[in-house]
Each structure stands twice: as structure tokens, then as C-alpha cells.
Amino acid sequence: GLCGTWERAIYCLKHIARATFALKYQDILVTRGPGGNGKDVLANRVATLLGSYFASLACEALKSCRDLDSPSQTILGLRSKRFVC
Numbered sequence: 001g002l003c004g005t006w007e008r009a010i011y012c013l014k015h016i017a018r019a020t021f022a023l024k025y026q027d028i029l030v031t032r033g034p035g036g037n038g039k040d041v042l043a044n045r046v047a048t049l050l051g052s053y054f055a056s057l058a059c060e061a062l063k064s065c066r067d068l069d070s071p072s073q074t075i076l077g078l079r080s081k082r083f084v085c
Helices: 006-020 039-053 059-063
Strands: none
Touching (some): 006 039
């Protein structure tokens, strides 16, 4: 129910485990769609599990990077985070 199919549930749990135990792994998971499919519920549960390792970031922060040779202070502030929503 929360993640839809079993494959998606296993995928979500795998990434929560990687984030919790700080395993070196990066992945970008983009979820979108109409309301009522569990995106906020999943993000809120991950935020509860990870506490200070969770961060919420506006989409505009990713689109505002103009100079690719200098790091964005917003992105640098995410170095200690394990899950960014």
C-alpha cells in the first residue's frame, strides 16, 4: 500500500538501510504524480527514522546552480545528510 508494488517497497527499504548505516552509495529517486500515492507519507517516515540526517530541499535550489565550477553553498550544506527530500 505505502510504496505500491513489492519491488518498489524493497527498493525504498534498501535505500533507507543504506542511508541509516552510511553505506557509500548515491542514487537519485524522483517521485512525482498526483496526490494520494504516498510520497509525503514515505518522506515523513524517513524523516522520523533518520532525524538530523534528513533534509528537505526546494527544487529551485537544484535549478539555481549557474556556475558549474564553483560549488553551491546549498549543496555543500547537504554533505552530512543521508536522505534529501
